[in-house]
Amino acid sequence: MEFLASLLPASLVTHAPAIIVVTPLMMAAVAAIMPNGRLGWGVTLISTMVSALLAIAIIVDVQTGGVVSYAMGGWAPPAGIEFRIDGLNAVLLLVIASLGLLSVIYALPSVADEIEKSRQSLFYSAFLVCFAGLIGVAITGDAFNMFVFLEISSISTYVLVGMGAERDRRALTAAYNYLILGTIGATFFVIGVGFLYMATGTLNMADMSSRLPDLSDSRVVQAAFAFIIVGLGLKAAMFPLHLWLPNAYAYAPNFVTSFLASTATKVAFYTLVRFLFDVFWPEAPFVEVSFLWVFAILGIIGMIVASVQAVFQDDARRLLAFSSVGQVGYMMLGLGMGTAAGVSASMLHLVNHAMMKGALFMALGAFAIRFGVRRISDLNGFSRSMPFTSVAFTIGGLSLVGVPMTVGFWSKWYLGVAALENGWWWAVVALILSSLIALTYVARMLAAIWVAEPHHDRTGAIAHARAPWLMLAPMWILAIANIWFFFQPEFLISMANAAAEAAFSGGAR
């Protein structure tokens, strides 16, 4: 890491927080006017590389120097907008930058196959805007600026999901419902921020948290808390508010699903952690009660119900989308414990889940590009024709279940340990139960791939239709990461603990 960071000149690193967001935005404008798709992809690749390098530089900065603060426009925080990066959003930067880069490498064949020629450069431009929006939400320190970046990433995500309509017309209704629920979520968030502004007079999150503790009995602050949690819960697909996610992930283009599944809900979960620990404060009565009842209980119900729904799906991507809702339930459970161990376990699971779902959705995209697969029964006998992709898919599936030798094991392990420390035996039972349900739907898919006989009408084409190189490489990088980080978990665990410690130490206290 340090070696990569030393590549950049010092002057660039001091302005890294601004450049990491501005480069994708300006490259999006450049990509929009590119004549054809390949040039658009080139521009996108360059800007995601730049952002990835800068992300590494910022993470190294945070690990050595603690909090990185950058005043936009040179105005001091309460007057101007401040970018604030501590241990908590350093993890997010790592996930978004790395997954964004891998998804873009994966994108060329997948987009060439699914998006019409004349619209590819605009499509890449919309992706860059979404990528920059997610990074912006992760590192901004200003509440209203977070709303603006939330809207930037959301509007481009609605469009990206809607672009799936060239393959399946249901993408349009999925994008429309996602737009309505996403906008209601963002508007609830704005109402919450408006109430916080009404109570504290400032919009800077650090400044806000220093003024909130002595307003703990004000009902405006309690209403603000409720609205912000509902708004961000809608964005993070928390259990009862997740109705938009399955269709959106199932009918979007494959490239979009593999990027969104590993980053979008993670960023919304980060904003929940940031507001819960750094803007509001856990000791407040109304926050205390929300930990157990809103996050832990709903997290557990979400884990069980969403996993059960996943078992009965016959569309492969809808199945994985429901499992994503279940995995968000794991993170909510970790958050609901309210302890440093719980938050660290949920941040660890955030990173692990990004790796698992990235590999799984990329593998499904590779199956789709060759055989246009939709239903699980279409996956029959794919191990013979696409062995590499099937192995990557299997590693991802096993990691989803939490089988030892894969990184999923550690996140389940630490969640269980944190739950036991908290004396929540019922949480451990729920963890085991949902892992078993996850085993059923993963086994169902793996059985189709490895055991079942291929469909008679495709035996001819089945000889050896390997996925294109540009798709295999990122898929395998993620699959290997799933295994490598099982044996070398120290790096991820240290990042997760630093995130939890930053969450608890941030804000007023």
Next chain:
Amino acid sequence: MTEFDWTQLLDYALMAMLLAVGIAIVRLRNLFAAVMLMGVYSLISAAWFVSLDAVDVAFTEAAVGAGISTVLMLAAMLLTAREAEPVKAIRHWAALIVVSVAGAALFYAVGDMPVYGDPNSPANSYVGMDYITSTPNEIAIPNVVTAVLASYRGFDTFGETVVIFAAGLGVMLLLGLNPGKKKGDEE
């Protein structure tokens, strides 16, 4: 609210009209009338913004809200349907439940909200007012709102420009610009 100033009457009238137009929009089934009333609603809200001393916002709301949104909704309605189905009873009651829960949460918080127009409420005594005292010395332009919009919180406006750009991208991607027929069909 010490001495009675007549502009309050104007505010009451505008608010009453807003409520009436808002409820009419919700109850109407004819989309053409609903879109027209939406334009009226934006103009009345622009008028109320002026009396709330928010002149920049009134200008934008009149231009963007009443102008472009109404043209957009009319064009979209021309391309889709002009009559909405009646609201089903089940959805009506579900909506009422959701609305009453959210409304209760909001009314619960009204008690602690600052009094309307109170100069030393937390919002009006901190960052907001500092802009007025610091703008002459640091940016030296009369319109403080433009100073805050472009310089103090310039990054917000950059994000906003990107939001509008993303919306333009979205419409170009979803509907295409269907350029002039003679230059070869871009679609």
Next chain:
Amino acid sequence: MSPHLVLRVVSKLLIPLIVIFGLYVHFHGDYSPGGGFQAGVIVAAAVILYALIFGVDSAKQAVPTWFVKFLAAFGVLLYGGTGVATLVLGANFLDYDVLHPDLAHHSGQHIGIILVELGVLSTVFAVMMAIFYAFAGRAPDIPEGEW
């Protein structure tokens, strides 16, 4: 007598005035209410009025679609470019003071604000035109007579 003769004559007079008023709103934004957004919408309204009266195809000859797409990207690049210029000159992103040495009159700020608002003007104008072309270009579903 071509149809809508009165409309054509009046709009021929009105459209240039609307565009000038839009530019006035933009450049006078420092002193009176106004700025990039309102100006962009007003200029777009002028071109939409032209399209309504003289037909969308003639409007597309006046303001072609490739120009609209370019102008939208140009606005974001202009805004970001101003910020990158301040970065290159050594200050934080979008800190306009470095744009002009004369700090007493804050001319750096004035330059920065005008440039930034120009970026907003061009993006808002281009996007409003793009949206109008996208909707107006598709065949109207409801026959004219039925209004």
Next chain:
Amino acid sequence: MIEILAERFNFIIVIILMMTGLYAVVATGNLVKRLVGLSLFQTSVFFLYITIGKVFGGQPPILPEYSEGHGGGDTYGGDVVAASDYATDAAASSVSHADAGHYAAEAIYSNPLPHVLILTAIVVGVATLSVGLALVVRIRETYGTIEDEAINQADYAIDSARRNT
């Protein structure tokens, strides 16, 4: 109780408008009507922010024009001040740069920050509305209807048809 509510009637109006917008979004089945309800809901949020920033007896936050030339170039400065007298009807004498800061404190202005935030929110509202309407037009072209029950039935019919092939 009535006294508390009477002083905060603006918030009550905001809440009622917010709830009518939310009702329209949840209740209606028509996709265009739902977008109209959504923009109603967002417009009420604008009122919430702006009424926070209103100060009684205040003016719009536009400071009177003052001369630029308090250092060199007095001639230029003089004209500007003369030209701007009409703007400072309240102020007695011409205003130089240093006085502007002091003068600004005397006159009461409304809070400019919510205005900036709402300029952003209006633009976000229009952006969401235009993407939503683009989706509705595409849905109308592919499904032939914009009532969500009819759309769900069309999807369900295709699903069941595919399931038993």
